[in-house]
Amino acid sequence: MEPIIVIGSGLAGYSVIRELRKLDREVPVMLLSRDSGDYYSKPMLSNAFAQGKGAAALVQTSVVEMAKQLGITVRSHTEVHGIDVAAKRLTTTQGEPRYSRLVLAIGADPIRIPLQGDAADAVMSVNDIADYAHLREAMQGAKRIAIMGGGLIGCEFANDWAAAGFIVSVIDPGSYPLASLMPQQAGSQLRAPLAAIGVDWRFGTSVSRVDSAATGYTLTLADGSQLQADIVLSAIGLRPRIALAQTAGLAVNRGIKVDTHLRSSDPAIFALGDCAEIEGRVQPFVLPIMHAARALAKTLAGEDTAVVFPAMPVVVKTPTHPVAVLPVARDAVGVWQTLASGNGIKMAFLDAADRISGFVLTGEFAAERSEMTKRVGTPLAATGKADNIVAAESS
Amino acid sequence: MKVWQCVVCGFIYDEKVGLPEEGIKPDTAWADIPENWACPDCGVAKADFEMVEV
Numbered sequence: 001m002e003p004i005i006v007i008g009s010g011l012a013g014y015s016v017i018r019e020l021r022k023l024d025r026e027v028p029v030m031l032l033s034r035d036s037g038d039y040y041s042k043p044m045l046s047n048a049f050a051q052g053k054g055a056a057a058l059v060q061t062s063v064v065e066m067a068k069q070l071g072i073t074v075r076s077h078t079e080v081h082g083i084d085v086a087a088k089r090l091t092t093t094q095g096e097p098r099y100s101r102l103v104l105a106i107g108a109d110p111i112r113i114p115l116q117g118d119a120a121d122a123v124m125s126v127n128d129i130a131d132y133a134h135l136r137e138a139m140q141g142a143k144r145i146a147i148m149g150g151g152l153i154g155c156e157f158a159n160d161w162a163a164a165g166f167i168v169s170v171i172d173p174g175s176y177p178l179a180s181l182m183p184q185q186a187g188s189q190l191r192a193p194l195a196a197i198g199v200d201w202r203f204g205t206s207v208s209r210v211d212s213a214a215t216g217y218t219l220t221l222a223d224g225s226q227l228q229a230d231i232v233l234s235a236i237g238l239r240p241r242i243a244l245a246q247t248a249g250l251a252v253n254r255g256i257k258v259d260t261h262l263r264s265s266d267p268a269i270f271a272l273g274d275c276a277e278i279e280g281r282v283q284p285f286v287l288p289i290m291h292a293a294r295a296l297a298k299t300l301a302g303e304d305t306a307v308v309f310p311a312m313p314v315v316v317k318t319p320t321h322p323v324a325v326l327p328v329a330r331d332a333v334g335v336w337q338t339l340a341s342g343n344g345i346k347m348a349f350l351d352a353a354d355r356i357s358g359f360v361l362t363g364e365f366a367a368e369r370s371e372m373t374k375r376v377g378t379p380l381a382a383t384g385k386a387d388n389i390v391a392a393e394s395s
Numbered sequence: 396m397k398v399w400q401c402v403v404c405g406f407i408y409d410e411k412v413g414l415p416e417e418g419i420k421p422d423t424a425w426a427d428i429p430e431n432w433a434c435p436d437c438g439v440a441k442a443d444f445e446m447v448e449v
Contacts, residue, residue, distance in 0.1 A: 011403065018402075041405045043437055060405065286403050286437050315438050324438075367416075370433060 001028060002098045003073070004300055005090065007080050007244075008105035009033035010128075011042055012273025012289050014066065016103055019297030021070050027301070029072040030097060032090075035128060037063035037076040043286060045132045046156035047317045050163045055133035083248035085266050101268050101300060104245060104256060108238035108274035108284060113148075117209035119217050123148070123232045126157075135233070142230035143167055146219055148207050149235040150177045152316050155190060157235060159318040162198040169200040169227055171207055171219075178316065180237075181327045182347075183336045186360040189345050193321035193363070200227075207232075238284050240275045255282045260306040262296045272296055278307070287312035311376040313359075313369055322366035326376065328358035337380075340365065348372075354379050399425055400447040404437035408444065 004020075006013045009031055017029055031037065039061040044051075048058055067074045075094050082091040089098045110125035126132050139145075145161055147154045150172035162168045172179075177194075178187040191201060202221065209220035216230035240255035251257040251265035255277030262270045262278065272292040274284040288309060295307035316323035321344065328334070328349045334357065340346040344363015351357040356379075359372045396410040408414065408428075413421040417435060419428060425444075432441050 041403060043404045058405075060400075060402070286439060290403070290439055290443055313438055315436065317436070369438070370431075 002088065002100040003028035003030040004101045004103065005030045005032060005097060005099040006103040006105060007032045007090075008107060008273070008275075009035060009037045009039070009063075009074075009076075010105060010107055010273065011286065012107070012275075012293060013103070013105035014039055015290060015293035016105065016272060016296050016300075017070050017072060019294050020300050023297060023301040025071060029070070030099075031067075031072055031074045032078045032080055032092060032097075033063075033074065033076050034079050035076070035130065037066065037074045038129070039063075039066050040129050042128070043317070045126055045129070046153050047160045047319075048132075049139075049160045050319075054136055055129050058129060058132070080244060083244065083269070085248055085250075085269065088268060099268070101270065103296070103300075104264075104269065104271040104275055105273045106241045106244065106275045108240045110234060111237045111239050112234060113206075113236060115207060115210055117211040117220070119210045119212045119232075122212075122217060123210060123234050125234045126153075127238075135231070138231050139166075142216075144216065144229045145169070145231045145233065146171060146207070146217075146227060146229035147233045147235055148172075149237070150174065150201070150203070151180055151235065151237065152178065152314070154233075154235040155194070156317050157233060158199045159194060159197070159320050162194065163320065165198075167198060167200070169202055169229065171202040171205060171221060173204065173206045173222075175203050177201075178323065178325070181314065181316075181325050182360045185336070185338065186323075186325075186345055186347050186362060189362040190318060190321050190323065194318070197320055202227075238274060240277065240282055242275065245269075245271070245275075253277055253280075261299055261304060262292055262307060263299075270296055270299075283312075285312065285314050287314075311373050313373055315369070321363050324359075324361045324366050324369040324372075326358045326360075326373070332357065334358075336360075346372075348380065350380060356380060396422065397425065398447055399444045401434045401437060401439060402443050402445050403439045404434065406434050406436040407447075 038059045040058045078094045080092045144167045146169045150170045158168045176187040177190040205221045205223040211218045242252040245256040246252045256271040258271050295305045298305035313324050313326045334351040344365050346365040347360045348356045349358030399408040413419045413423045
């Protein structure tokens, strides 16, 4: 029997195999990875510095051990060039393996914006453990770090490095941190605590030039101001990798289009993780991946299963001012209400029927994450809990 | 007493230490932690923890 082939050894690829092996020890599985295939924690890349962890220390399990534990064949350092969907065969740098079913867990690329200047190519991004190793090398002797993008990854890196004593500037065209995830009142909570540990926020502008300087680089911003940095990191966002699927003739949009069974437009090909657009939504976070992996494993084991996503809060690892958020869709109808504030803020998004459908917890309220998650879908007053509505803000 | 690790973020749960800040007392066996418990660092479910060697 031809194996199930999984392309990609990140959290999505390994999770689906791990879940499948809980259900079926026998079905042959082959994993193709363009990396080493070592298993590491990607979420830790943006908060490993303060913990004193280099790239090697982030590897939890070597590829050899993973292959043994999971009973799979792994082909490391293998690029997949094409999928012949009719013959169910791949073209790769290491032969042409055939599959019974194919799982695309190929992730996403960092979005890069075009920059002027003689050092535009020196801008780094961190999307995998090899990038992280390069960054750690560059950090030897560095003092000043400029981060393009004040979203989740930008804020996590800023907190991690500022806490370690680096001078960190964050440049973002928006007006407050974490703007794509939460309303201004909530995102703004991060400003003062991070500024207090040394983060220099530059909102309302963007980087236009990066030029070599006597030491490090000179950044020229769109507002005409300049700043100096030894390292420039771009953390603007991710773009799902769709080229392989598109070339093979699969339906793509922003990501590889799949249904609730993680099935693409070809019935033998599935996708999950950062490359997938599940019923119109790309969710490049840990919890959606874990839920998708569990459902897909059942389907691959013979029990056709649709993924059902519960409320999945996103944790922003900014220990100086922790944040948990259950984001709402951009077009969601409702209002954000402040339920409490102090050293941080607690806000809920109420839908048209006054039910909680999103929330933000920052600072001292971040610890209420599991309690708030349980209240999702219920009216604000239903639990009998005394929430003092401090203020309401239209969405 | 055993030690468990979140496969996603590397968070360690040590049965001997418990998680007093989350109301889990020292010497709480993994089996006695509620199934709906989630990793305090990354939010993944109890099922996504694996035992690590100590």
